[in-house]
Amino acid sequence: MTAIENLIPQRAPMIMIDDLVVASADKAVTKYRVKKNNVFLTDNGYFNESGLVENIAQTAAAQAGYMAHVNGISPAVGFIAAINALEVYDLPCVNSTVETTVTVTNRVFDVVIIEGTVEQNEKLLCRCKMKIFIKPG
Amino acid sequence: MDKATIIEKINGFLVEEFEVDIEKVTPDANLRETLELDSLDYIDLVVVIESNFGFKVKPEDFVSIVTFQNFYDYVANRIASEKVAS
DSSP, X not given: OOTGGGTOSOOTTSOOOOEEEEEOSSEEEEEEEOOTTOTTBOTTXXXXXXXXXXXXXXXXXXXXXXXXXXXXXXXXXXXXXXEEEEEEOOOOBTTOEEEEEEEEEEEETTEEEEEEEXXXXXXXXXXXXXXXXXXXX | XXXXXXXXXXXXXXXXXXXXXXXXXXXXXXXXXXXXXXXXXXXXXXXXXXXXXXXXXXXXXXXXXXBHHHHHHHHHHHHHHHHHHO
16 A cells, blocks of 8 residues: 555545645645556546546545544545536646645535645646535544 | 625625526525525535625524525624624
């Protein structure tokens, strides 16, 4: 098991983040190098829109997993309930590395609302908002 | 903040957030039907309430809110009770 697998429920070939580099109660930053065998590659070798959204969702999952670990509790199970304001400006190619930032903007009832961005060399590739339903424990 | 100001503020963010025609927003109109709210839209509604008025909303608070008037009264009462508490 890799370090990141300790923080997120996804397993290969669905792992879309490599490292959690920043984590706090309301923010997380991950890095991911796009692999040549990634299931979300376009025919010409670009990490597609679905992959970028999954990358943001897994960054949110890693943040939650890290905080659960810090607090000594089992991580909650989360489901994407809604994706809003999705904007994709460019797609990263194979072997390039993206940096993804997720900020928790609100927690309402059993739903966490986040904003996520994916950047490559400080260039914004994608951003969106997500509502993530947290299954009550 | 008086009741008229509260109503004006609520109507302003409802029109902006839920893109509803202001003419459909009347005191006796059904809130859920007029705004076409689904369960996730209620989350957005809570976010705008909390960010505009600064108090926390509980899920059960919505049980008695049927019309816009109910909604105005709820917000006004919560603002008043928060003021007393502070």
